[in-house]
Amino acid sequence: MQKAVELRHVTRRYGKKIALHDVSMAIPKGKAIGLLGENGAGKSTLLKLIAGIMKPTSGEIKVFDETPNWRIRERIAYLGDLSQWYKFQRIDEAIQYAANIFPHFQIEKAKEYLDFMKLDPQRKVEELSKGQTMRLQLILCLARQVDLFLLDEPLSGIDLISREKIIDLLIELLSEREVTLIISTHEIHEAEGLFEHVILLQNGKVVKEGDAEQLRVEVGSIQKVYREVFQ
Numbered sequence: 329m330q331k332a333v334e335l336r337h338v339t340r341r342y343g344k345k346i347a348l349h350d351v352s353m354a355i356p357k358g359k360a361i362g363l364l365g366e367n368g369a370g371k372s373t374l375l376k377l378i379a380g381i382m383k384p385t386s387g388e389i390k391v392f393d394e395t396p397n398w399r400i401r402e403r404i405a406y407l408g409d410l411s412q413w414y415k416f417q418r419i420d421e422a423i424q425y426a427a428n429i430f431p432h433f434q435i436e437k438a439k440e441y442l443d444f445m446k447l448d449p450q451r452k453v454e455e456l457s458k459g460q461t462m463r464l465q466l467i468l469c470l471a472r473q474v475d476l477f478l479l480d481e482p483l484s485g486i487d488l489i490s491r492e493k494i495i496d497l498l499i500e501l502l503s504e505r506e507v508t509l510i511i512s513t514h515e516i517h518e519a520e521g522l523f524e525h526v527i528l529l530q531n532g533k534v535v536k537e538g539d540a541e542q543l544r545v546e547v548g549s550i551q552k553v554y555r556e557v558f559q
């Protein structure tokens with residue numbers, strides 16, 4: 329198996345709170361990975377560590393065989409990277425801004441996604457609803473031509489039709505070229521068709537992990553796997 333990410337004995341604490349506890353695993357390259365678990369399980373912490381936004385308290389993380397650094401960060405798009413920066417702009421200006429600061433940003437792709445997600449480029453970002461802002465953030469993330477996408481709850485707070493559109497966009501992205509998508513979500517039922525590999529976290533530890541298709545054959549669905557583990 330080719331690896332996109334490898335963790336060796338990774339622990340991350342916030343003060344006394346242990347968010348991730350001695351996690352070791354390899355995350356396959358070129359697949360859509362579902363990162364699942366209850367509130368507070370450590371999903372966001374894991375994504376931030378992989379993104380290089382945060383460092384582990386102990387242990388080692390390799391992304392594409394390197395410890396996360398600025399060069400590796402150019403190959404990673406983390407949902408939320410831009411969230412504080414473009415509030416006072418119009419959507420089209422936010423897109424231009426993203427194109428200026430990110431290498432490999434595809435403006436035409438971003439415009440295509442805007443159209444698909446029915447967002448008006450002339451609207452001011454600060455006037456958007458929560459769900460519309462989330463959709464814009466996702467567009468700014470997915471328009472980057474990178475190898476690894478880290479999507480922390482991309483479906484959260486988004487209406488049904490837009491959620492379906494987002495899943496379609498992700499499927500399209502996966503079919504176009506080799507990318508690794510790591511998606512944390514509570515919307516397991518809707519997103520599970522996307523997953524090729526799943527990781528279940530509980531109290532900062534990996535409690536189940538494996539090939540999604542094999543788990544579907546064994547258990548029926550990823551949602552059932554989740555219920556088995558957490559109920």
Ligand SMILES: Nc1ncnc2c1ncn2[C@@H]1O[C@H](COP(=O)(O)OP(=O)(O)OP(=O)(O)O)[C@@H](O)[C@H]1O
Pocket residue numbers: 342343345346347365366367368369370371372373374
């Ligand atoms: N900045 C912080 N300071 C202190 N504790 C934190 C901080 N961030 C996260 N934690 C704690 O670390 C643990 C893991 O949090 P994390 O946000 O990674 O969970 P999560 O799986 O993403 O949860 P959710 O599904 O609710 O978003 C939780 O117990 C949380 O309270």
